[in-house]
Structures are given as structure tokens and as C-alpha cells.
Amino acid sequence: MKQDISQFVPLSPAAFHILLALAGDELHGYGIMQEIVQQSAGKYRLGPGTLYDNLQRLMEKGLIEEAARRSGATDPRRRYYRLTALGRRVLSTEVERLEGMLQEARTHLRALKPRRT
């Protein structure tokens, strides 16, 4: 049975960036932080506390899951995370929602004609 996606959106900025970072590949926590910096051109940064607090919540909701440990990983402390199918759907829905909002905002701004005094 498909879950109702609408209960997960809107996403908080942190959750959105984390899901977006994991959209490409499975990453460990530090990798997620760096990916977010790259995606946002350095304008959005998560601290480890915020990151793991959100990771915990997203795992509880079933949007992400822990991936199998990689053989030959350089540091045993590294745990990898990946998007679940549900997480991917939620991310797509959120992107669509944001697109819709942007479109609406643009239409609204275009409709506003400059006032002449």
C-alpha cells in the first residue's frame, strides 16, 4: 500500500538538503555535510548535531536508511546512509511543490503592474 506523501511535506530546509544530498549516492554523515555545502555553494551549512538529529528523524520516518558498511572503509566510524524509495518520492513531491510555489510567485509578481503617480 502506498503511503500518503502529503504528510511528509513541506520538508524543513535541513531535511530537504539532506535528502537532496543523498539523491545521487549513498554517503556518510560527513559526506552529506560536504555535499550540502557544495550544492548550496557554501551558503547552507549543517552542524553535526543538526545533521544527526535530522538523520534520526528521517530514518524514523522511513525516508532514509542505513546502507551496508563498506568493505575496506578507512574509518570504522563511518556509517553510510541512502534514500529509500519513499524518501525519493517525498523529495520529488517537495521539489514539485517548490516549483509550483515559485511559478505562482512569479505569476503573481508579473501581474503586479508598476503604479504611476
Add this chain to the structure above:
Amino acid sequence: MARSLSRFFYRGLLSLHPPSFQAQFAHEMLWIFDEERKRRGATKLLGDALLSLGRQWIVRRALQKWFIGDFTLSPGLSQIHELFAWERIALPESHLPLPRMVQGSLICLLFVMVPLSVLYDGSVRAIQRGSVTRRTFGHSRPFASSGFQRRAALSGLSAEGSLGTGSAFGDSQQAIQSTNEGLDGLAIGSSHVTSPDRNAFEGVLTAFRRHNIVALDDPHGDQVASEFRIQLLHQPGFADKVNDIAFECGNSLYQKVLDRYMAGGKVPHEEIAAVWRNTTQVGQCDLTEQFYSEVRKVNETLPRAKRIRVLALDPSIDWNKVHSAADWVRFMDRDAVAASLIEREAFQRNRKVLVIMGGMHLYRNKHDSYPWVTTLIEKKHPGSVFVIATLRPGPGPNGATESAFAELQKRLGTSEVPFFALLNGAPAGSLDANPFFQFPNFRKVEGKLTNMTGHLFPGLTLQDLADACLILGPEKLAQVDPKIYEGTPYGKELERRRRILPAPPPPNPTQP
């Protein structure tokens, strides 16, 4: 001491998180703290951990679960289970056990103490920063401060003001004029480079996540860019992300010598100096010695498997066999040689390569039919190179016009330097590229030597040329005292090479 204290505090904060959270994430958080502490500062990370602590105990209901015992929420209330639920916090019938009370007291204490220590730390830093700034920019005792010496140690600048301290070589120490004027400028550049915001370094290194080849342009002879590269080398995790540095100023004929030197071997100065002295570009590698020396220093701290390899990219010219311009021209297929070396390293050996070359070799100039390095590599491996263009204000041959640079800063929303920003699709990416590159350039157009200065990239925007930009302060060219080699065998050899080379383009072009 400060490091261990901040780590101790951080561990303390982690140990106060709910046990389930600790078991799952504390080790990783501590690892990230170790990695990020230098870059972001312990204060920010401690503040972040404190917020996480608050969220875990209050917002995530852990407090209720732990103190009162877990209980089932009614269906109606479960809808708001992530909000504060103070109304449902009750006191237990019996007294809390002593350890729980102590733990609660400690948490309360920390909520007061940590913000206070953060405030205290911030004010101390502000005082220290003010003091360093005054010393660095002042003129009465310009370079006496310990702050400058620390930066100088990192950058290879001695407190006396010469480049290449600690190096086994002597070239640069004598070669760079150590006037106060020049050093003031470099100090200003350095202070910008050591800005607390590390976005520029992170930006460059994060590009390796998706690309085996990251190409950073080198405004030849610029001390500020050189300083940035050296600081990049010293970033934590640099060697985890970068395997090789492919460097334009290095004769590939001497690759084995360079490998031996980078591995920490004893290499006589004359032998290693041949790597940058004997390139096809006569006398244009003034800051290379300092850079090589810094890579060697970094390698000394790394295990053998992680050592950084420096790949010399210039064609393997043997100057002993060059007696005419025709002999020299045979080695001028520089882009093809460099592209083939980089390609082998990145794709056959699957290594992460930081390419450092002049911008013209790296920018994607689709209107230019000449096969530059990026063009050649991407012909076989489309989109495989991540190109970073250095942009900066004038004056200087590599600087932008005033209005173009002002518009760039406006679109980036910051005047911070160094600063890294992606260009593709960003407002800054659509700016006309030409006003940002004012260095003299001559091309043969329809058989006629034409001055292309300021018109290098007709119709192209910044995002056409590069994937990202690195904003630096105004350039400061290293000034080589031509007298230092006078009468030496190398000086005579330089003269001989200059006589062999074809005449350069006119110095004062009139018509573009």
C-alpha cells in the same frame, strides 16, 4: 591544550544526549568534530551540539520517555508529538533516583555554562583578531607579531620577509624582492586567505566528490594565488581527496627526480631545481619552488600510501639539445602532452588530480579551435573536468575591470575573499567573461598578429568558461631581481635560452 579541552567539552555534550542517540551517532559526531574543528572553530560546533542536546531532550520527547517512562499517546495527541508537549510532563510519584537528579542538574548547568563560555570565547577571539590586524597592517613593527609568524610558517614566508623558509633551496629566498611594500601587500592577501570562512577551500575540495579532475587556474607569478594553493594543501583531509597535483611548471623529463623529492628523499638542490628551471617557458616558474617544498612538507606527515604525487606537465625538453628556435618549437605541443599525462593519471590509474595551469589551458573557450587541455580531455571524457576560474579585482593583468567586479560581487551577494561559488545557472554565471581577463594576449587572426587583450572570449559568459569561480584579492606579482643570476652558470644559460626563443609580441599594443 585548547584542542583537548574543546574535545573534552564536546564529548561531554555528546554523553548527555539520550542513550539511543549516543549509541547511534556519537562516534560519528566526534569524528566530524575532529575533522571540522579547525575549519569551523570549536565554538560553533559546541553550540551546535548544545542545540542538538536541547532538541533531543525537549523537542523529540526523549525527556518524557526517560524521566517519566514511555507511555502511549492518545491518537489525537500523536499528531502533534513533535511539538513541545510540556502540558503532558508529569512528576513521578516517587522521588527521582540520585543519579538522575545529578544528571538533570548537570544538563541545567551546561545550558547556562556553555552559552557563557561561547560568549567569552567570542570576545577573546575578537580582541585577538583586532590585535593581529593592527600588527599586520601597521607600519611601525610590521612583521613582529606572533600571529604573522604563525601565518608565515604556514605560507612559507619567513618573518624576515623572504619566501621559501625552511626550504632546502636558495633560489626564491634571494629571488623575490623583500621590500616592505611588497610584503605589506602579501600580508593583506594572506589575511584575506586566512578568513574564518573556509568556504573557498571546501568548495575546491568538495568538487572532487564528482570529478576525478579539478582544474584550478594559475595566474602565473601571483603571490596571493600561490598563498591560497599552499593553504589549500594544508587543509585537513586534503590528502584524502587529492592523489595527484598536476603542475604546469615542471619539466616531465625530471619526473623521477620529482617523485624522489616528494617522497622525502635527499635530492641536491641543483637536481630538483632543474624541474622548474628547465621548462619550455624560460624564467616563468618563480613560485614553483615554494609550492613543491610545501607539498614535500605535507607528504612528510602522511603515510606512504597517502602521499601526494606531483605530476610535471611540461614537455620533456632537454635544453642541452636545444640550439635553435626550431629545436624549441618541437616541444611546444604543451597542451597535448599535459592532457595525455592527466588523462592517464585520472582514468587509467583512477586517481583524483588537481590540475594547476594557466587559465587559457583550462577554460572552455568554444570559439577557439586550438586544442587546449580541458578541450582535449573532455573530447574523450565529456564533462569530466571541473574548471575553477580565479576572478579578482584590478589593478593587475589578471584583474577584472572595476564595474565588472562590482557587478560580480553584487550577484554573489558577498565581498568576501577568498570565496568559492558555482557558476552554472547562478546569476554570476551569466556575466560577460571578457572584462574579467585583462591580461595581454596576442593571436594570429587571418594570418595577422592581433591584440586580443580584453576580447579573449567573444560572446562567452563566465559559466561558459568554468564551472566555478574562486574570488581572490588583487594580485601581487612576485618580483624577481634579474641580478641574482648574473654571472652564474644558470644566468648564462638563461641568456642563451632567451636568445634562442622567438621575439615576444610588442609590449605596448595599440589596436585590438
